[in-house]
Amino acid sequence: MAKAKLASWNRAKGFGFLSLNGESKQLFVHISSFADKKLDPEKLVGLWFNYTLAKDKQGRPCAKQLRLVGSKPAFSTKPNGLAKRAGMTALAFFVLLLSLVLLQKLPLALLVFYVVMSVVTFVLYALDKSAAQAGRWRVQELKLHVFALIGGWPGAMLAQQTLRHKTQKQSFRWGYYCTVLLNIAALAYLLSPNGEPMLLDINQALSSLLP
Structure with missing residues (x-):
């Protein structure tokens, strides 16, 4: 699983782009690709996500299964x-x-x-x-x-x-x-x-x- 920063988001169209290799390359991401459906991507621009590289129906590269880097459940049952x-x-x-x-x-x-x-x-x-x-x-x-x-x-x-x-x-x-x-x-x-x-x-x- 790779890691990249959410560079931009278009709320009206429901998609945005991850920034790869600094600002030189970008990877398409759709609203349905976020693992947590409660997230508001527009408020998370600039934050890092783990993602899986995939292809859309036209064979173009895109990001799937996006998860905020370091996100954890609010309550943890693991010994601490x-x-x-x-x-x-x-x-x-x-x-x-x-x-x-x-x-x-x-x-x-x-x-x-x-x-x-x-x-x-x-x-x-x-x-x-x-x-x-x-x-x-x-x-x-x-x-x-x-x-x-x-x-x-x-x-x-x-x-x-x-x-x-x-x-x-x-x-x-x-x-x-x-x-x-x-x-x-x-x-x-x-x-x-x-x-x-x-x-x-x-x-x-x-x-x-x-x-």
Whole structure:
């Protein structure tokens, strides 16, 4: 199976061309040749595809069985050591929060808030993964970082490794690490004597929002 970049697409006519050997040669591809029928080729121009070389009814070369390079199911059933480690780290963090709640160092509402934000952030990662594979509008990276910053970073960490998403782009990874450090620093401040008044205000605000 060969690999080439989708160079152009004509939505009205339902076909386009793959770029071979840079820009010197092009290979015809029809909409029916994509393995994933949910893809929108017009939004995938410039991306790489694996394909099988074939011939049309007139004997002309064309591409068949196109698949996005590196595309994987959103949820993988294969063993993933990093996913297990991420799960254990998230669990340890929530156990720590629960311990602080039992010791009356943190309000229960804050623990519930972390859980809710982690679930929401995980869902956002799953939606972004699905959108990336289907060529639909993506979830903004800034939104993923904001939800991680306000408490959803355990869910983000679990989503990255479980879904195998957002793990290659180094700039995004550094941004994520910053959200984790800032959130933990803010939590440490709330646990300090100076942060106690703010913690009380946050507890009141969350208690009014949560049932």
